[in-house]
Amino acid sequence: MSLDSEYLNFYEWIKKNGGKIHEHVKIDTKEERGLFTTDSIESHTALAIVPWSLVVNIQHPDLSTINTDTERQALIIFLLREYNKEKESSWYPWLKLLNIEKEADELLKIKMHLFNCVEHSTLGQALSDRYQQLQEEYEYLHQAGTIETSFELFCAIDHLIWSRVLDLPENEPLSLVPFIDFANHSLNANARWFIDDDTHNIILRSERTLNSNEEITICYGSKSNEELLYLYGFALSINSNDRVTIPVSLKPDDILLEDKLQLIQQLNLPPRLTLDMNGNLSNESNQLVKILSAQTQATINQQNEHYTPYLLNLFNEYLNKLNLCPDNDETFTKYYLDSQKLIIQKAIDNLK
């Protein structure tokens, strides 16, 4: 079956289930697959209406027999089960388009490459923690006979969920919304989605006039490149929400170790420094540096002469690690690294 007919099947499936897609909206692939217009569309027009019966979450009758610890696990089990049914699944027209097997292969390659470059960062820590958690979760579900797939497929489905789930309001369950899940992210989005109060349908609506052949985008939130990479596997070349977070720790031979630890705990400071786009430290981070750099009891929580050298050393070390990462063609890793280097360089210049 050609790709076009797969898309047509998908649109038909949505309509058959009571949904609507604007006649000038379709899924297409330019740099990245997404939603596009085929003609101009006025502002505040419904681009797609997805019925609640097609929203995948624990309230859906198809998930009612799944008993798990978390909503996410229920979604994983549901997707694996439906994926294995292939054409027999009533969700097939949507699942077919998600390229789950290809995802499983690519995900590992990209993650390994990315991981080599970010091992020293908070992103590296978060990725390896997640990988370990996934391994433990997989072992547990596999041994209990709840899932019978490979670990790679399990990871791909987990990634699929995090990268496609919609941020519904707090009282709503974790949900996947076919069709709207094809909208890519932009900080300058031209569309947004909302739940219709009366019908509970999910509506995607244009927020301004759209030109013909324009990509329809929604905003996934004000996320840094690190968060975007962690959750979705992409980064932006220009991201006004970007920042650098550097993990820091105390040296075991620090003569003020106990006092510093106590103070850090008392003030509830996280063990990392955060720099905004302009290379400025957050207030919390500033306080943490004062403590970490102090060399006498009297100056333990004050600006001290070691403050600037401590930071310069830390920033230069971090920059060196970023520079050690070999050049690579992976676009998003490059965006991430370039932006990190720019911010660190600004922070170094600010100290001079």
Ligand SMILES: C[S@@+](CC[C@H](N)C(=O)[O-])C[C@H]1O[C@@H](n2cnc3c(N)ncnc32)[C@H](O)[C@@H]1O
């Ligand atoms: C909700 S899906 C959007 C549809 C997806 N592009 C597809 O082909 O099915 C989210 C995924 O799309 C990609 N994506 C979304 N916004 C992007 C952007 N601005 N730049 C590059 N990739 C993006 C990422 O791979 C992300 O994990």
